[in-house]
Amino acid sequence: MAVLSGCQEGKQTPKLTELICPECGGVIEVFVRQGGTGADAGRTRDDAICEKCGYKIPDGSKVGDYELA
Numbered sequence: 213m214a215v216l217s218g219c220q221e222g223k224q225t226p227k228l229t230e231l232i233c234p235e236c237g238g239v240i241e242v243f244v245r246q247g248g249t250g251a252d253a254g255r256t257r258d259d260a261i262c263e264k265c266g267y268k269i270p271d272g273s274k275v276g277d278y279e280l281a
Contacts, residue, residue, distance in 0.1 A: 226257045230281035238264035
């Protein structure tokens with residue numbers, strides 16, 4: 213089975229993005245939805261937790277609400 217099996221030209225493949233933690237300024241890595249419905253695009257795919265302070269960015273959060281690293 214291919215790694216990207218079922219993806220339409222990678223549009224459904226999430227993009228790894230680094231965000232600045234709003235609590236401590238550390239870097240949090242999140243996976244961001246690229247395709248799909250308009251409401252889903254640009255939102256986190258899973259919960260992400262800052263390794264420094266434990267701040268949690270929940271699944272479905274808008275990436276635009278956070279500062280890019």
